Amino acid sequence: MAPKIFLTGVTGYVGGDIFANLYETHPDWDYTVIVRNQDRGIPVAAKYPSVKIVYGDLDASDVLSAASAEADIVVHAANSDHPGSAKAITKGIAQGHTADKPGYLIFVSGTGLLMYHDQKNKRYGQPPAEGDEYEDMGGVEKILALPEDALHRDVEMIVQAADSDSVRTAVYAPCMIYGPGRGPVNTRSMQVYDLAKYTLTHGFAPIVETGKTEWDQVHVHDMSDVVLLLTEAALDPKKAKDPQFFGDHAYYFAENGPIVWGELSELIAKEAHKQGYLQEPKAETIDFQTVVAQMPGGATWALNSKSHATRARKLLGWKPTRRGVKEEIPDIVAGEAKRLGLTPKYAK
Secondary structure, eight states: OOOEEEEEOTTSHHHHHHHHHHHHHOTTSEEEEEESSHHHHHHHHHHOTTSEEEEOOTTOHHHHHHHHHHOSEEEEOSOTTOHHHHHHHHHHHHHHOOSSSOEEEEEEOOGGGGGHHHHHHTOOSOOOOTTOOEESSTTHHHHHTSOTTSTTHHHHHHHHHTOSSSEEEEEEEEOEEESOOOSSSOOOOSHHHHHHHHHHHHSSEEEETTOOOEEEEEEHHHHHHHHHHHHHHHTSHHHHHOTTTSSTTOEEEEOSOEEEHHHHHHHHHHHHHHTTSSSSOOEEEEOHHHHHHHOGGGGGGGSOOOEEOOHHHHHHOOOOOSOOHHHHHHHHHHHHHHHTTOOOOSOO
16 A cells, blocks of 8 residues: 655745655655645646645644644645644644554754854854854754754754654754755745845845855755655654654754855856856955845855754765755856846856
8 A cells, every 4th residue: 555645845945846756756655735725736736636635824734634644654844933833733643643553754944943053142154163063863962952942943842742652753954955946836945046146136246244154055856865765764664663763853964065155155256247147256245234134034144054964874875966056056047047037238
């Protein structure tokens, strides 16, 4: 009998790519997805005519609980800052499963929570502070010790508190994601794409404060592979029972090495100049408050998030293989220019 998979976030960038990867690899599985309304369901149904669609937003607790109760595995990839949906999903899994036949929840969070100390201490544009790095296996206790007011952490805590003999959980927090998504609706990420957008619309690439802030990077397809491997692990009797794979300490990062935001800004300026959108490869220093006022999401360019993905590599055999974000910059700049309706102004 085909395993039953319930996924939230199919119309989003992350959830859409995760689902595309699952469906392409295991088209014979029994899938249910939730979308907000009929209009949002049209492109999903067109791409996946065999997939069951249920309708409701993340406040539709009864719908979420019912679908979660019926599923063997739930992938919650819609919104990592929505406590109500996490409560409804974990409640549904508990109602529909037993210790003899547990249900599994893969909750997709993000490494934005690792910005906590910079936010608290108002460290903007600085390199990582000593000790402000996190590793997800031997160092998992340090991650779990982050307070409830760290970004995403309150909802992660709801998921982890629900872990039991009948509800097995894993929290998955990828870092800065890039690359073209494969989902039916949103195929664009934000952080580095917004950096290119800012550059094209303001005529220069922003370097926030000193520009030394670091994040880690992961291609969206590599990001989705972790969920695929985790889902397959939930169907493996030995791995499914192992608390290293699923449990209240089963915390997974995904990264393929670091990036420095100031360096990315300079590369984007050079590429925008090369493609004829900037007269010169101009990068300018701006302060944190200015960038947040002009591009609220740009706060992440000034706050460090350093993660080391040991668990997925060691337990799941995960190996990121796609090209890095620096190699993706020409496509990112060209894509953002197209979205903005721009044409090159400066002939080479």
